[in-house]
Amino acid sequence: xxxxxxxxxxxxxxxxxxxxxxxxxxxxxxxxxxxxxxxxxxxxxxxxxxxxxxxxxxxxxxxxxxxxxxxxxxxxxxxxxxxxxxxxxxxxxxxxxxxxxxxxxxxxxxxxxxxxxxxxxxxxxxxxxxxxxxxxxxxxxxxxxxxxxxxxxxxxxxxxxxxxxxxxxxxxxxxxxxxxxxxxxxxxxxxxxxxxxxxxxxxxxxxxxxxxxxxxxxxxxxxxxxxxxxxxxxxxxxxxxxxxxxxxxxxxxxxxxxxxxxxxxxxxxxxxxxxxxxxxxxxxxxxxxxxxxxxxxxxxxxxxxxxxxxxxxxxxxxxxxxxxxxxxxxxxxxxxxxxxxxxxxxxxxxxxxxxxxxxxxxxxxxxxxxxxxxxxxxxxxxxxxxxxxxxxxxxxxxxxxxxxxxxxxxxxxxxxxxxxxxxxxxxxxxxxxxxxxxxxxxxxxxxxxxxxxxxxxxxxxxxx
Numbered sequence: 001x002x003x004x005x006x007x008x009x010x011x012x013x014x015x016x017x018x019x020x021x022x023x024x025x026x027x028x029x030x031x032x033x034x035x036x037x038x039x040x041x042x043x044x045x046x047x048x049x050x051x052x053x054x055x056x057x058x059x060x061x062x063x064x065x066x067x068x069x070x071x072x073x074x075x076x077x078x079x080x081x082x083x084x085x086x087x088x089x090x091x092x093x094x095x096x097x098x099x100x101x102x103x104x105x106x107x108x109x110x111x112x113x114x115x116x117x118x119x120x121x122x123x124x125x126x127x128x129x130x131x132x133x134x135x136x137x138x139x140x141x142x143x144x145x146x147x148x149x150x151x152x153x154x155x156x157x158x159x160x161x162x163x164x165x166x167x168x169x170x171x172x173x174x175x176x177x178x179x180x181x182x183x184x185x186x187x188x189x190x191x192x193x194x195x196x197x198x199x200x201x202x203x204x205x206x207x208x209x210x211x212x213x214x215x216x217x218x219x220x221x222x223x224x225x226x227x228x229x230x231x232x233x234x235x236x237x238x239x240x241x242x243x244x245x246x247x248x249x250x251x252x253x254x255x256x257x258x259x260x261x262x263x264x265x266x267x268x269x270x271x272x273x274x275x276x277x278x279x280x281x282x283x284x285x286x287x288x289x290x291x292x293x294x295x296x297x298x299x300x301x302x303x304x305x306x307x308x309x310x311x312x313x314x315x316x317x318x319x320x321x322x323x324x325x326x327x328x329x330x331x332x333x334x335x336x337x338x339x340x341x342x343x344x345x346x347x348x349x350x351x352x353x354x355x356x357x358x359x360x361x362x363x364x365x366x367x368x369x370x371x372x373x374x375x376x377x378x379x380x381x382x383x384x385x386x387x388x389x390x391x392x393x394x395x396x397x398x399x400x401x402x403x404x405x406x407x408x409x410x411x412x413x414x415x416x417x418x419x420x421x422x423x424x425x426x427x428x429x430x431x432x433x434x435x436x437x438x439x440x441x442x443x444x445x446x447x448x449x450x451x452x453x454x455x456x457x458x459x460x461x462x463x464x
Contacts, residue, residue: 004096005031005071005104012065012093013037014074014084016056017046019144020165021075021098023154025049027105027142030156038064038084048152062087069093073101076170077395102142102164103175109140109162113295114176116166116208117184117221118201119341123280123315124184124288125165129155131292131309135301137161145335149312166208168201169193173208179216180298181209182291186226189338192367192396202226212236219294221287222247239298241290243283249273249294251286260351262286266293274303279314282348320345323451324458328438330354333454337364337447339375345445346382355439357382360428360453362389362446363404370400377410383443385435386411386419387428392448425450429457433464 013025016037022045029035029052038057039046046056057064065072065087072088075098079085088095096104106112113132115125122145130149132139138159144167146153166173166181169190186205187198194200205227209218214236221227222240231238241249254264260281266273273293278285289310296306315321323331332349336342342361349357359380363369369376369391380386388404404421411417422428432442444454 003104003107005033005101008033008070010034010036010066010069011071011073012069012084012088014060014072014078014082015039016049016054017041017043018075019045019153020102020142020167021073022046022049023142023152024073024098024101024105025054026052026152026154027140027156029054031108036066045153060084065091065093067091071096073098076172099167099170099172099175102172103177105142106162106164106176106178109160111160111180112162112164112176112178113180113182114164114166114173114178114208115182115184115291116168116173116205117182118168118187118189119336119338120184120284120288121165121167122335123285124182124291125163127289127292127309127313128182128295129163130313131296131301131305132159132161132163132299134308134312135296135299135305137299139163148314168204168208171204171207174204174211176211178211179213180219180295181212181216182219182295183209183224183227184221184288184291185224185340186230187338187340188372189368191371192365198226202230206230206233209234209236217298219291219298221291223287239294241294242287249290251290254283254286256281256351258353260348266290268297273297274306276307276310278310279312280320281351282320282344284344284348320348323444323454324462326458326461329436329440329442329461331442331444331454331458333444333451335447336361336445337368339372339379342376342445343379345443346379349441349443350382352441353439354441355437356384356441358385358387358432358436358440358442359383360387360389360432360442360444360450362448362450363391363407364447365393366391366396366398366400366402369407370402373402373407373410376407377414380411380419381415381417384418386417387431388419388421389425389428389446389450389453390421390423392446392450394448425453425456428453429460432457433460 017039036055138157139161141155223242411419
């Protein structure tokens with residue numbers, strides 16, 4: 001079978017500093033392809049690429065693209081009018097969207113494992129990757145966050161397995177040739193693309209599941225109504241996981257320690273399978289880990305390897321990550337940018353022993369804030385203090401006339417929340433430092449630049 005990457009010797013990546021793109025660039029380099037690219041600003045990913053000998057241009061310019069490139073890879077956020085894409089067309093260089101490139105990479109592996117879901121993908125794909133690594137299966141990996149075990153977000157192994165974080169945005173996850181697929185949940189998100197709402201989204205996940213061959217496996221969340229709706233339409237083998245009695249893999253007797261970390265019993269069918277403990281908090285992670293147990297059992301991986309994986313995984317980068325503790329105040333950051341992610345992360349915080357819970361949230365995209373407005377307002381109702389930062393949007397204008405002030409006003413009116421909007425990061429830091437007390441918890445949430453506040457706050461508390 002031919003692959004579109006056969007014969008490719010030089011690739012230019014537009015947006016090479018992105019979480020996924022940087023990993024794909026390194027995987028291409030590992031295959032002997034010369035790699036270079038560009039991004040709007042330097043970051044830790046671009047620094048790592050440069051350390052690997054990859055040229056990274058800061059800023060987009062037609063002159064950045066050499067005429068001897070065989071392929072230009074771009075992410076979904078890069079428009080046709082981008083000067084580097086324009087230059088590629090003028091020079092007759094083939095263009096390929098990031099998800100298509102990932103799909104081409106998956107063709108090189110006989111056993112691709114794709115982890116999908118509206119949320120929980122990075123944590124679960126990280127756990128799946130570690131499981132295969134500790135089992136000695138030498139997997140290749142492409143995930144959406146930094147995993148300490150592999151020192152980054154990608155790995156090129158010599159085994160048959162390729163673990164990918166499969167994103168539904170613009171139907172990216174329909175390009176991989178996965179033999180095993182996981183669906184963690186299906187909810188409304190990316191409504192700027194999924195204009196048909198939940199029916200459109202569910203249809204895409206069904207297409208994702210139908211890629212799985214009849215000798216493969218779908219690992220599905222049996223507690224999710226939207227997931228259950230697609231199962232009767234599938235011909236591949238299916239196993240379900242969750243807390244409900246109808247699931248094949250079930251979690252029972254969940255208990256949390258003082259740090260919110262769970263221990264729980266797992267049942268396979270009606271039989272006790274084992275007791276497991278996680279180093280990451282929250283009932284949502286109990287559910288996520290059940291899918292990994294199901295994967296391990298399907299692949300014949302011993303329970304001891306599952307225990308080793310769970311005990312070694314302290315979280316992917318920016319997933320409920322402790323930024324630091326100063327003056328008795330714990331500061332966490334999390335990538336949560338969907339209402340459900342925000343709600344379950346707040347619930348996880350409340351499993352910690354604490355005084356007050358502060359939540360700093362930076363909404364991402366005007367469309368998501370508009371369409372999921374009620375859900376966002378409800379998600380923060382259990383926080384003692386809420387600070388909304390301005391809406392961050394890097395791919396759309398504010399056609400919905402929506403602002404963070406609307407979120408704060410609704411939170412106050414509906415739930416009596418102590419909520420406010422603070423725009424400048426330094427003002428957020430000073431407000432919390434002046435008002436938080438010992439044993440308080442601060443959660444800084446959002447998928448974009450807001451995580452800087454967590455580390456600035458820790459530094460400020462230390463120095464003042």
